Amino acid sequence: MSRQLAAALLALALLGGCATPPPARPVALAHQARSAAPANPAADDDLNAVAWSQTAIEHDLIYLQTYRDAQSRLLAALxxxxxxxxxxxxxxxxxxxxxxxxxxxxxxTVLDNSPYQARLIRSGGEYNEADWAAWCKEEAARALPGAVQFTRFAASHGIAVIYISNRAQDLDQVTLANLRKVGFPVSGTQSFLGLGTFVKGCEQVGTEKTCRRQLISRRYRVLMQIGDQIGDFVDVIANTAAGRRQAMNPYLDWVGRRWFVLPNATYGSWEPALFNNDWTAPRERRRKQKIDALRYH
Ligand SMILES: [Mg+2]
Structure with a gap:
């Protein structure tokens, strides 16, 4: 998958293997899904972002307008x-x-995993691989606004729809099932390239998607890329605020034409960029570094 795991793996790559992902916190997600929040919940840095993504119509409208814009340009690209x-x-x-x-x-980008984030807020937990895999296996993620219509439009015009995801490759079947359930076009397992996909002659570093894009490039002309992380579009050499901008600079003219970027304030590699990609640091220290990274003028 992407998010903190992606960041932790990126940190591993950046730090020469010194960093480790956040420790696993075994949590009974199914039970939590039924239980209420505690009477006096602890503060959680992700609360506003998750509440916004789940309840603010502005969130849905941004997805809708992005996919509509992409669709209106797709045939010219074709x-x-x-x-x-x-x-x-x-x-x-x-x-x-x-x-x-x-x-x-x-x-x-196409699936909404905000219920997983919401459960973490209620439990006071942080991302971990076991809980994430359990959520994926529920096959319960909803489609994000506009995404089904866009992908079905593409497929109806003979355009292959390919999903490159940092969900682990062994989550391919549950992911494809979830995609099918909510109406996305899926043409066999070849349309899902998860983390760990073997690409001959290309060594994957961390969670970067370069090898998988190269694999696609041998068979396809890619009309558009759509994602919520810049790593969905281009290799990020240095995951710092400056390094991330540098990675995108050569392609700014492509944004809104060939590349369509969606908002994700709940998680993403933008966040660990603020605390040296060190997920092993205590939560309070990470919070302090994030506050220090804010602009005050
Ligand atoms: Mg994503």
Whole structure:
């Protein structure tokens, strides 16, 4: 999957393997889903972000307008034989003449995992791999607004819909089942490239998606990429605020044309960039570093 695990793995790569992911906190999620919040809940840094993503219509409208905008531009991209949305370093074969495709991330791009975040708020917990896998296996994530319509529109025009996700590859079947349940077009397991997908001749570093984009580039001309993390579009060499901007700078003209970026204030690699990607630091220290990273003028 993406989020903190992605960040922890990225930190591993950046720090030469010194960092470790946050410790697992075994939590009975199914039980928690039925229980009420405590009377005096502890403060949680993610509360506003999760409440916004679940309840604010503005959240839904941003997704809707992004997917509508992408859809309105898709056929022009299809009919331009030189149109391609992969970063140049990821293009392994000339795109002209290849079958068209759109590439989408899964979590917080097409599937809404905010109930998982909500459960963490209620339990006072933090992301861990076991709870995350349990949530994925529920196959209960809803579709985000506009995403089903966009992907079905693409498929109806002969455009392959490919999902590149940092959900672990062994979650492929439950993820595909969840996608199908809520109406996304899925054409076999080849349409889901999870974390751990083997790509001959390319060594994956952390959770980066470069190898998988390169794999796609051999068979497809990519019309658009859609995601909620810049790592969904381009390799991020240094996960710092400056490094993230540097990674996107060469492609700013592509944003809103070939690349469509969705909002995720609940989690993402933007967050550990504020505390040196060190998930092993105590929560309070991470919070202090985030406060220190704010602008006051
Ligand atoms: Mg995502």
């Amino acid at each position: 009919h331009d034989p030189d149109w391609d949305a992969l970063p140049k370093n990821d293009r392994m074969a000339p795109s002209r003449g290849l079958k068209p495709a759109v590439v989408l991330d899964v979590d917080e």
